[in-house]
Amino acid sequence: MKKWHIAVAVLIGMIVVLGVAVWAANYVDALNALRHDTKRWAVIEDSYRDRMAVEPSSNDVWSDIVHLNQNGTIMFVGGIVERYNNKWGFRFKPDTVSVAQFTAEGLQATIRYVSENIEYWLNGWAYVSSRIVEIHLES
Secondary structure (H helix, E strand, C coil), rough: HHHHHHHHHHHHHHHHHHHHHHHCCCCCCCHHHHCCCCCCEEECCCCCCCCEEEEHHHHHHHHHHHHHHHHCCCEEEEEEEEEEECCHHHHEEEEEEEEEECHHHHHHHHHHHHHHHHHHCCCEEEEEEEEEEEECCCC
């Protein structure tokens, strides 16, 4: 085999390994964003396509979320912000998760904005203009 063939093969191998490593890192990052503690949860996606899990404890809110998922409507989803061990460092307290067509402008944010300014939002209300992209009901 010629030396340049070996060099090309090594280069291709390195590119494949790097590609797999990047894919794996992104996959783990996405899973961490969707961390949840309950068997009934949904995934919201904001205007920047950032995603996180929400876990409403209210049956009425869960029903609203299921309907939003079915019809693809964008609404405000939010609740009281609390620290949480996920990619974003927060979640909406499950017993405060709600869905609204309108909210006060000062309560509106994106997932990333809340995460980057967690001290401001902590223990206060925040709403994210969201699509419900997944629903999960584990038995």
